[in-house]
Each structure stands twice: as C-alpha cells, then as structure tokens.
Amino acid sequence: MHTRLNYLYDCGCNDCQAEKKRLNLSLNDTFKRFLNTSLNAFKQLHKNKGYKPEDLKKEKAYQNLVKGTYNILNLGIKDNDMPEKMQRALQSDAFLFGGLKANAQLFEASQLLLNEDGTIRPYKELASEFDRLNVLYNQTYLEAEYQFAVNSSEMAAKWSELGTSERYNLQYRTASDDRVRDSHKALHDITLPKEDAFWNSFYPPNGWRCRCTVVEVLKDKYEASESDKSIKAGEKATTEIGKDGKNRLEIFRFNPGKEQKLMPPKHPYNKVAGAKELKNGN
Template identity: 60%
Template sequence: MLKSLKEDTFLFSALKTNAQILEASQLLLTEDNKVKSFAAFSHDIEKIKSGYNQLYLESEYQFAITSWQMAGKWAEVLPNYYLQYRTAKDNHVRVSHQALADITLPSDDAFWISYYPPNGWRCRCNAIQVRKGKYPESDSAKSIAHGEAATSQIGKDGKNKLEIFRFNPGMQKAVFPPKHPYNKVAGAQKVKALVKEETGFKIGKQLKTGADVSRVMGDFATANPEYFVRGYQFTKATNKRGVNGYTTLRGDIYLKSDRITLVKEALNNIRSGNKTTFAQEDAISTMHHEMWHNANKPGNTRLSISQTKTMELANEFVSRKTLPEFMKKLGGELQNENLVNDRKSTGYNKMVRKYDQLVEWSNAHKTKVLESVKDHLISGDYNNQMEGLVKAVTKNSAFKIKDATIETLINYAKDESIPEEMYLDLLSRNKSLLVKK
C-alpha cells in the first residue's frame, strides 16, 4: 500500500509539472506571434507560479493528507464489519456531503467504490468501521444516488467537474483522482509511460515460496488496479475440494497448492526470460480467471444455479481470450495459444467452446464480442450476465437475430448433456434464423 501511494504521488507531481511547463511554454509569444520581453514573460510566469504553487498546492496538499489517511483506514477494514460515512458535523460541511452523513453499508458495497471519502477538495469527511447490526443498514441504491449528487457540478462546457472524485484511495491505492485534468494535458501519456517504466511492474527477486507469489501479484495489482476494484489482499493455497481456485471477490485469490507451485515456476521463468510450459500457463489461466472475478464492480450477489453458470461462462470467456494480453503484462509471452480456445482443466470449457461456436455461427465480429462481454462483466450485476452475452452477439453480428433466439442458444450451450458436436449440428440446422441486416 505504502509503495503504491508513494508512486501515485510521484506520478501526480510529474503530471502537474508537465501541465505547468506546457502552460508556461504558451506564454513566450504575444497574440501576434512576437517574442515577449523578459519582463512581460516573467510577469506572466509569476501568475502561473501563484496558481500552481499557492492556490492549487494548498488544496492538493490537504487532499493528499486526507487521501493517505483514508487509504490507511481502508487497509484496516475488518471482515464482516460495515462502514459508516461521517462528516465533520460543523457549519462548514457542504450540503451535498451532509446528505451522505451516517450512510451505513457493508465494506464491499458498490457505494464505497466511488464515494469513499475524500469526495472533493478540502473534504474533511470520514468513514469508520461499525459492527454489523449496530446501526440500520442504508439503502445502497439511494446512497449511490446521494453520492452521485455530492460529486456532480456541471461546468460551462457541460462536463461534470466533480466526477474525478469518484474513486477509492484504498481500493485503487491512489492518492490523487485517477481522472484529474492533469491526465489529459498534452504530453501526459508520455509522462505516464516514463513513470511506469521507472516504477511499473517488474518481477524482482526469484520466487521461492507461495508467499512470494502473493507478494509479486500484489505488485502486479498495484500496477494494474483494474483487476482488483476492491483492492488486492493475497494469493493463497486452498484445500477446497472440486476446484482449481476460487475467490470471494474481496481481493483474495485461492489456488490449489500444485497451481501455486506452477504459478511460482511460471513467474520465475518470466523473470529469467525463459519460456513458460503448458502446465504453468494453465495454472496462470486459473489465477487469471479468479482475477477477472475481482474486476467486477457491483460485487457479490445471490445467484441461482443457472445464473452462476452464465456468470462463469462470461468470466471464463473473457479470461481465456485476454490471456495473451495478461501474459504480456506479466512480462512474458503465451506459448500455448490453444489455451485461448480450449482449456480442458476447467469445468467451464465445453460451454465456452459452444459459445465460441455461436459467435462463429452468427458471423459476429469477434473482437467486438469480446469487448462487449468484457464491459458487461466488469460493470454488470452478476445475476444479469446473460444480457451481456446476448447483446455481444446480436449487436455485433452481420445478421439480424432476436435476443430471445440467442438467449435460447446460450442456454443450450450451458447444457452439459449436449455435446459440442450436437450443438454445432443444432446451429447448422438453424441457419434460417440468420437474416441479413
């Protein structure tokens, strides 16, 4: 956590410097493109210095202090405890923030992803741990609506100036808003690339234990926080029967002991520049699958057996199709490309392969299908992943196909009693359902 917050502060400072230099460079010439006198140029520069180093600096300093403190508190949240939003309770509290006072919700509620304090410059609000049942639980949807109102201020350009504060410094291990305007200034992307090269993910020492795997994946999560929207906790071995791995969606990854060992070997090979084996990449795939669960923003919810299968279909589809990209982020390269289409070690393999056949049958744009399913997997509720799988096909197909038709065919794909060959034959015999747009 400390390392991440320091790196984020370093990045923000670099981006601010870039913005300041860019603005200064635009002051060298007059409106008619003549070089200003030194006195005039110096006078204009003083105005910039006053803005960046006095007016902005104090607000940024106060925000950084509060953000560091709240990130530290987030790291100390205990399992099964709730969080309660508290204001400073004086006449300086913003009306919009007062509306958030005493909101009490589980720490894994979606509200805390975007509205964990601080919620603006000079915000003094807090979130404290409370025992479950001590206070009435707030309505999550209404709380989120209050959070949206508290972080909304539409400027003259029609854009919401306060939306940048919708982040959680503890979850994202970030001191400053990831969408701060400094990120959009010309040259910002080059600055980010240079900073990432300096501070980004690298496998340092050779891994010897499972604890080393957890540490390295923690470093990876710091560099790639989108995989763990509620923050990363650990990677551990499990003896749970009937699974290769699992997660509670709270930043934890549990893998079978043999898979932990294979992941360790894979990371050591990547570190040394050696090729990874099939078994190692298969174990990496299991871990990657569980990581994608942690990328889902709404979080856990009650699911029926059918909804669970649908959710796992979407998750495995995305995790295997993005495996080459994940291997590159780790610093390696996928050697066994067949894992993208056929991963026999998972019980979800057949239904994913049948979904692949459905995409092929519908002549849907494969890249767009993946992006569509991925977007819904990240943002959509787990009990409604069918919508993402259906729309990914119907919206990106070369044919006009009814949503109900695709949903029926997906349910057939989920049916374990239907072999792949029979499913393919089913699709072939129903080509009449495909009508050109």
C-alpha cells in the same frame, strides 16, 4: 486551462475558505520557498525558447519542480501509519502527479512565449505573467492538492486497517460542524458492507478539503442503507456542472485505499498534451 482549474479547486464554501486560511498560516514558508523552485523552471523554459514533455527528464530545473511537488504531497503521506506496500504505492502516485502537474503548468507557460510574428517575447515582458501562473499552480492549487493528499492518505491508511469480519459494516461520517458542505451532509450515516459498490466511488475524501471519514459499526446496532439509493446520493454529492458543461466533481469518484491512488486518477492534468506519454514512462 487555468480558469477551468481555478473553478475546479475553489468552490467558495465555508470549508474551503477555512482550510485555505489554516494552510496559509501553517505552511506559508514551505509554499513560499517552493515558488522560487517553480519560477526557476519557468526561467529555464524561456531560456530554452519552448517546452516539450520529454524535457522533464532532461532539465534539472524541471526535475526540481517535479521533486518539489512530490515532497510537499509526501508530507501528507508520511505521517500516516499504513502497510509499506500501500505507502510506496501512494508515494509513486504522488511522484506521477508531480510530473503531470509540472507538465501542465510548463505547457501553459510555453503558450505565452511567442509574439504574433513568432518571435520569443523578452523575459521582462513575461515576468508578471509567469509570476501569476506560478502562484496559481504552486500556491493556490498546490495548497488544495496538499490537503487532499493529507486526507486521501489518511483514508487509504484507514482502508488498510478495516477488518473482514461479517459483524461490521462501514458508516459514512461527516465532521458534523457548520463547515460541512450540504452535499456531504446527505451522505452522513450511510451504512453499507465494505464490499458494496458505493465505496468504490464515494469513499472519502469526496472533494477538495473534504474532511469526511468512515467508521466500522456493528451490523446489529445500525440498520444498513439501501445501496441504490446511497449511490444516487453519492452521485448527487459529486456532481457540479461547470461553465464548460462538464461535471467538475466526477474526478473524486474513486477509492484511494482500494485503488492505492493518492490523487484523483481523472484529474485534468491527465488531459494536457504529453500527459499520456508521461504516464506510460516515455
């Protein structure tokens, strides 16, 4: 699973590389401390000689993993001024995402436990593999997830502030610098009513480390774009076929403000064994 996720999280563009460098400098200590929390979860998994999704509610080490992920994502929510109902919804989604992420990495770690004869491998044989998995999920992936949470919550807060006046449309804006990916440049200045279907799928952020935004503009000052043409541009901007033949950017086709979701509802964590039960509260 991790190979597919690694490809999902890092496209290698200038924007991704710049944001990774900035995060490594500003949150380095936070992520380093969390690596100890997640490593304790892997140690508990080895002690238990396996993992079951229902263990997330029973094992303190697993609960700490979920809460630790939530606490980091919540840093991206707390700094935004938004209605209390919106904030609670985003925080609830962050906690759910923390559970799904914990389930995904613990499930993957459990696949490393057994020798070919079915016996449990000694921890010393697994230590380096657990460390690699830990850094991958709880530094590399989590850095991208945190930045997405920052941008997603900011855009959700902005959605809650948008008015209902018929004098205004929404206009898509990039950061207009040399770090903007070409696919997002094609969306710059798209101008459409708030209720247009375009915003259901292509309201920012539209990818990991996306810095795009929307602004309200007067209808009599900016000409409205063609909805169908804009949607096609949005589809192109969120299409990148991976080696598995699947579109790895399709998960970003959602509106965090309108849906009150912090993280992509169709993230691959949702497809790991046990995820459905977690989402249903079982």
